Amino acid sequence: MATGAAHDVKTTCPYCGVGCGVIATVTPDGSVSVSGDPEHPANFGRLCSKGSALAETIDLDGRLLRPHIDGRPADWDEALDLVAARFASTIAEHGPDSVAFYVSGQLLTEDYYVANKLMKGFIGSANIDTNSRLCMASSVAGHRRAFGTDTVPGNYEDLELADLIVLVGSNLAWCHPVLYQRIAAEKERRPSLKIVVIDPRRTMTADIADMHLAISPDGDVALFGGLLSWIANTGALNYSYISNFTTGAAQALRFGAQDLRAVSRKCGIAPSQLIEFYSLFTRTERTVTVYSQGVNQSETGTDKVNAIINCHLATGRIGKPGASPFSVTGQPNAMGGREVGGMANMLAAHMDIENETHRARVQRFWQAPTVATRPGRKAVEMFEAIGQGHIKAVWIAGTNPVDSMPEADRVRAALAACPFVVVSDVLADTDTTRVAHVLLPAAAWGEKDGTVTNSERRISRQRPFLPLPGSARPDWDIMADVARRMGFAEGFSYTTAAEVFAEHAALSAFENDGERDFDIGAHAGIDAVGYEALAPFQWPQRRGAVTGTERFFAAGGFFTPEGKGRFVAPREARAGTGPLARLPAQEPTDQGFILNTGRVRDHWHTMTRTGKSPRLSQHMAEPFVEIHPDDAVQSGIAEASLVRLSKGPAQAIARALITNRQRRGSVFVPMHWNDRFASNARIDALVDAVTDPVSGQPALKQARASLASFNAAAYGFAVVARKPADIPADYWAIARCTGGWRLELAFGQAKDDWHAFALRLFGGGEHVDILAYNDVGAGRYRIAAFDGAALLGALFIAPQPVGVARGWLVEQLATSHDLQRQRLAVLATRPSAGQSDKGAIVCSCFGVGSNEIAAAIASGCRTVKAVGDATQAGTNCGSCRAEIKGIIDAKHLQAAE
Structure with missing residues (x-):
């Protein structure tokens, strides 16, 4: 896109819930560079590695640029007529609960709002859920039980005001790096700041900690129940706060009472460490407890959240500068989706679907023919219902459940058997688009216009700086067009995202005299000019208000019927049972290892965006499994060998990373790799669809899996200038690099003709120059192919994991090889004179x-x-x-x- 002059556009990063401000600079030749916005209060100019590489992810390679029906190109009218007709006929024949929407924290608030309005207010079902169910549903449920509504009490500034930061199930250094850097900078400025990391793994975040508590998986309820007892027994209860602003303390303390040895046994932490942590917590008034997926993604996730909140209510450390429980979300707009009721058990504007008054209010405001009267199916239930034939039409927008859902193979089978599947996406080829009947091209980051809300309740604009390519359209616009074709034109007459936002803001203030926390009525009358200029702000921001409320609940003001915060006794404490009784503190059992899934530093979700960036695959270019050294020895697994993970018929293969950072009896595997980037690495296929009974969030960090060495007869590493059409290997993982692609390979049997295999992999013609080396006896083979001065490809085969200078070889794809010694250096896998190897x-x-x-x-x-x-x-x-x-x-x- 050529422009008259370079110009800057302020927008927001599309990755995690930190919500960093970004400046996109578009030059006259259309190229884009990205930098942090120094004025944005979430990041003050900082960006993580993923944010810094955003400009590398906006190309049109692989983009879905026009609608498709059953694999053939179509125009918008044909595609949307079909979607509207099939949804309408399915509803007419089977009822409104026979259809569903599955949406995403990658959507903007405006997209979420229109989808939620269509499903709950006009179709009349609550069968709309989101991949945020996999991320923060237990935090939502815990907030609602304790506060009466889904409110995050504190903000990011509290991380710099605290004297103690407790990080629970949160690898902040890799998953929320900008927040980590704010903490690290404050720790450097003020060494008296204490940091405690509670995590079964010793993650990179633990390296900044004064104390790392290597808790047993799912031991958090016991740990914080023990802390509550310690608070009571050491005279640290804030009786004034408890009596004035809370209910249920006596019951929670009674159910939570347990001695130190019992706590130690349940959570796998030595009594001496418990005493040290508990003493530090009780004597430190300014304490922030930050928790994330390690807490939420559990069969007891909601109880974990409430166990943490109980300790803050008991000490009155909530909503005060430097003192609060703090849920940090994984996606850029998980909270925006919560605000509009984008989950199956919520209504818009933080109203309750079970509340008749709330339902009537939303219906009046929308002037809708109906409003769903009961919660819909949550994510796991939704795909089970699709598989059982109860849901016969589903629309998936901006997410890839065939990779990310537990029991992912069953999800794929359910969608393959579903009579009608619609997918709105940016890419043409994902594991989910492959099972769609209708594909709809959606706008991507850089093209989208709307808002997102970060983890501290701050609403920021995502502004477009690129034109919409091909026939791509914003998600809200696609949804509204289908609504009009279904006969709901009056409710969906939007022409701009600003109009959607204005309605969303107006609903938040509708009949809201302060009884609801979410209120952005100050923006109900916003027009296009005001929307374009909208600066980041925290909610609530009520009509007439200039600024938002920074913190909640320091002096009560909860949103429960009695206006008080609620202590909540965990279910397992009430019943005397729970998953803790089933989980070992140390050794693996006949059931296998505890499988913990999660993120790595430089990749995001299923890599539809980060997989485009060469530099984001430099750090970790293939799936891996972290294993404790003792477990590796017992399982016969060597460093850098391949490991087969299995659970029933589901299997995955990953590279062994043997490390003392991993707890015995547990393994960690990233959730990013999928069928586009590896031969067999969809790790969530191994995860049982076990959910928290309150939140419906899957226990993605407490699955079971067996490990065995993958017996390869030959291993390979290759760099190629062109992506291969197919990769005939028993194991492969591919990653983009500067100038081409890099591949890791393994074979159950050595090939008879490595030369033919290499040329097939390289895609080379008849006139390429070949250098080769073959040691048949040692099982070693090397080949490099050159097209003129350009390296077309190089392949290295060995009977064990290939030890070559990978980083240097990758660089050779972008290097001219005019001289024979330069070509020989490639074959030798080491730099020639005047060159250097950066290393990993x-x-x-x-x-x-x-x-x-x-x-x-x-x-x-x-x-x-x-x-x-x-x-x-x-x-x-x-x-x-x-x-x-x-x-x-x-x-x-x-x-x-």
């Missing part, structure tokens, strides 16, 4: 490798800051700082030996 990439932001960091240390750098000054590593998002420190410590240890 540690800092993705600046492409700094381990060898460069080691050289800086050898030259006298003794601190992370000194290494950063010399190499730039760790000076942007800071996610790699812990790894840099590990390299420094290892070098010092070697020097001392």
Whole structure:
């Protein structure tokens, strides 16, 4: 897109719930660069590695650019007529609960609002749920039980005002790096700030901690129940706050009462460590407890949330500067979806679907023919109902459930058998689009116009800086068009996102005299000009208000019927049972290892966006499984070998990463890799569809899996200039790199003709120049193919995991090879004279490798800051700082030996 002059557009990052402000600079030739917005209060100019690489993810490669019906191109009228007709006929024949929407925290609030309005107010079913169910539903449920509504009491500033930060089930350094950097900067400025990390794994976040509690999986309820008892027994209860502003304390304390040894046995933490943590918590008034997926993604996730909140209510540490429980969300608009009722058990504007008064109010405001009278099917229930034939038409928007849902193979089978599946997406080929009857091209980040809400209740604009490509349209516009074709034109006459936002704001204030927390009525009359200029703000922002409310509940004001916060006794305490009784503290059992799934530093969800960026695959380019060294020995698994994980018929293969950071009896596997990037790595296929009975959130971190070595006869590594059409290997993982693609390979049997295999992989013609080396006896083969001075591809085969300078070989795809010695260097896998090998990439932001960091240390750098000054590593998002420190410590240890 050519423009007259370079211009900047302020927008918001589309990744995690931190909600960082971004400045997109568009140059006259149409190229885009991205930087952090120094004025945005979420990040003050900081960006993580993913945010810094956003400009590398906006190309049109693989984009869905026009509607498709049953695999053939179609125009919008034909596609939307079909969608409207099939949904209408299904409803007429089977009732409104026979259809469903499954949407995403990647959608903007305006998209969410229109989808929710159509399903709940005009179709008349609550069968709309979201992939945010997999992320933060237990936090929502815990908030609603304790506060009466889904309110996050504090804000990011509290992280810098606290004297103690407790991070529970939150690898902040990798999953919310900008918040981590705010904490790290404050820790450096004020060393008296104490940080406690509670996590079964010793993640990179733990490297900044004063204390790491390696808790047993699902031991959080016991840990915080024990803390509540300790608070009571040591005289640390805030009796004034409890008596004036809460209910249920006596019951919670009675059910939670347990001695220290019982707590230690249940959560796997030594009594001495418990005493140290409990004492630190009770004596530190300014305490923030940050929790995320390690708490939420559990069969007892809601109870974990309430166990944490109980401790803050008991001490009155809520809604005060530097003191609150704090849920941080995983997606950019998880909270925006909550605001509009985008989940199956909620109504718009934080109203309750079970409340008749609320239902009548929403129906009057929407002037809708009906409003759903009961909660719909939550995510896991929804796909079960599709598989059982109860739901006969489903619309999936902006998400990839064939990869991300538990029992993902069953989800794929359910969708394949469903009579009518519509998918709105950005990419033409995902594991979910492959089972769709109708594909609808949606606008992507950079093209979308709307708002998102971050984890501290701050609403920010996402503004477009790219034109809509092909026939792509915004999600809200697609939904509204279908609504009009179904006969609901009067309720969906929007022409701009600003109109949708204005209606959303007006509903939040409708008949709201302060009884509901969510109120942005100050923006109910916003027009296009005001919407374009809208600055980030925190809710609530009521009519006539200039600023939002920073914090909730410091002086009561809860949204329960009695106006008081509620202590909640966990279910397992009430029943004397629970998953803790079934989970081991240490050793694996006949049931296998505890399988923990999660994220890595530089990738996002199912990689539809981050998989486009070469630099984001430099750090970790293939799926891996973290295993404790003792477990690896017992299982016969060697470092860097391949591991087969299995649960029933479901299997996955990943590279072994043997590390003391992993707890015995547990393994960790990232959830990002899928059939587009690896041969067999859809890890959620192994996860049972077990959910929290209150929130409906799946227990994605407490599955079971068996491990076995994948017996490969040959391993391979390749770099290729063109993506192969197919990869005939028993194991493969592919990642984009500068100049082409990199591949990891493994084979159950060695091939008779590696030369033919290589040429097929490279896609080479007849006139390429070949260099090859073959040691038949040792099982080693190397080949490099050149098209003129360009490297077409190189393949390296060995009987064990291939040990080559991967980073350097990747760079050769973008290097001219005019000289024979340069070509021979590729075959030899080592730099020739005048070249250097960076080593494994540690800092993705600046492409700094381990060898460069080691050289800086050898030259006298003794601190992370000194290494950063010399190499730039760790000076942007800071996610790699812990790894840099590990390299420094290892070098010092070697020097001392």
